[in-house]
Amino acid sequence: MAGIYIHIPFCRQACHYCDFHFSTNLSKVAELVDCLILELTLRKDELKGEKISTVYFGGGTPSLLSSSQLESILSSVKSHYSIELEEVTLEANPDDLNPQQLEEWKFLGIDRLSLGVQSFQAEILKFYNRSHSADQALNALEISRKAGFEKFSIDLIYGFPHSDHGLWKKDLRIALEQDPGHISAYSLTVESKTALGNWTKKGKFTPADEDYVAEQLEWLQEETQRAGYIQYEISNFGKPGNWALHNANYWRGVPYLGIGPSAHSFDGKTRGANLASNAKYLDALGSGELVYEIEEDTPGDRANELILTSLRTIWGLDLKAFAEKFGIWLKEEKEREIHKFEQSGWLIQEENTLSLTPSGMLLADSIAAELFV
Structure with a gap:
């Protein structure tokens, strides 16, 4: 078995902790889709006939794509690869969802939604420059369930510096009350090329210390276990039977093909990655050339x-x-x-x-x- 990861490196807003190249230019998104389909075609033999069990649309913001664009990409996967799909995942911002769109995604075979909630606290969402509110995050789950979706992953970020752990405990309580079945929780990290990195360098932001962050992870472990979740990987917690398959397969060393700018791949023996530059990726694929480079590991x-x-x-x-x-x-x-x-x-x-x-x-x-x- 193998998986395909499709990277959509466009977002509507620049999160301060993220270093994506941002764009709302829909013509560029359309150009990217054409390149993704071409790359899927050009690399169809790399997995040597392994059956594709998972497809993961990651980002960026894959929910920026229209249903017809998603359908074109999935059709290319089905045309060029041996398919035995068990799960198709789409990452989405909570404020991107509407009933019609959800119905169309369900029709395409997308059966897991990974929602970039990050927090349910207004002050934290504002700090992260997120466009959605806590109410929109809760509504996203409600309308998705009404549309027939049963599998979810909620992304949360802990380690936000504060006087105590109250905000994080509220976030976790609300998330578990929603019972999504799967939670991915990541520690807030400071990347040098982000706004947060610049603020830290200039003394405008002070990250939480290691002990504070560790205490929040311990609380996460205790509360998820109490709610019946299993920590199957440091950042991933799922109820039995509801682990994110593509994610779990990645950590178990199952081969996967990474399509799109900066996407990584693993064929079971060697790893490699596409160029991280969106512009260079589009230029190269526009000329029918691949930008994939094998990592020279010892x-x-x-x-x-x-x-x-x-x-x-x-x-x-x-x-x-x-x-x-x-x-x-x-x-x-x-x-x-x-x-x-x-x-x-x-x-x-x-x-x-x-x-x-x-x-x-x-x-x-x-x-x-x-x-x-």
Whole structure:
């Protein structure tokens, strides 16, 4: 099985924590759609006949596309790839949804909506420069359910600096009351090329400290578990049977094809990415040329990446499979480090699998770094 990720790097508003290239030029969106369809055609043999089980429209804002544009892209997927679809996901802004549009998406076979809620608090939404309100986010879920959608993912951001954790606790309470079945929650990060990055550099914004952010993640873990959600990856929480399939497959190393500017791909062995520049992508595909470049990783790079990504998940790191792939028996190579993390209550070793405890997930990057080969 494999997946296809289709990146739509256009948004209506520039979020302060995001570094997309923004545009409301609908002619450019139409040009992008033509290029996406061409790229799907040109790269049809890369997955070597693997059946496509998931399609994910990500962004940016895929909900900017018309239903006919989405249909054209999906028709290209069905024409050029072996299909056995289990889930088709579309990322959407809460204020983009209307009953007619939802009905059209459902007709196209889109069956999971990933809603960029971020927060239900007016002051936080204003700070993030989001165009929707909390009421619009709640309404988006209501009208989507009326349209027949049953699978949702809600995106939330924690770590917003405040005097206490009250705002985050309210956000999480409201989200769980809506019972979406799946929540993706990310820590607020400061990227250098964003408005937030510039504010931080000039002293106009001070990010929350690590302990404050960790406390919010701990609260997230406790409350989602109490509500019947499973943390199957550090940032992803889903009820049994409602995990986001494309997302879960990504973390389990299932091959996927990334289409569009800056989209990444993985064929099961090697990774690569398209150019990040929208303009260069459009120019190249307009001339019938691909902009995909394979990443030149060493075996050590690939081994360390597997350690890092595997430890982020509920499935953990399969030591036997790791040894077969890289010729390294990590249980012996890193015996001292593994024992230390077990004693600290951060790591569990069961037969030939290493996995992090909930408290260990707070330190995932640093733990993985000590296990790197």
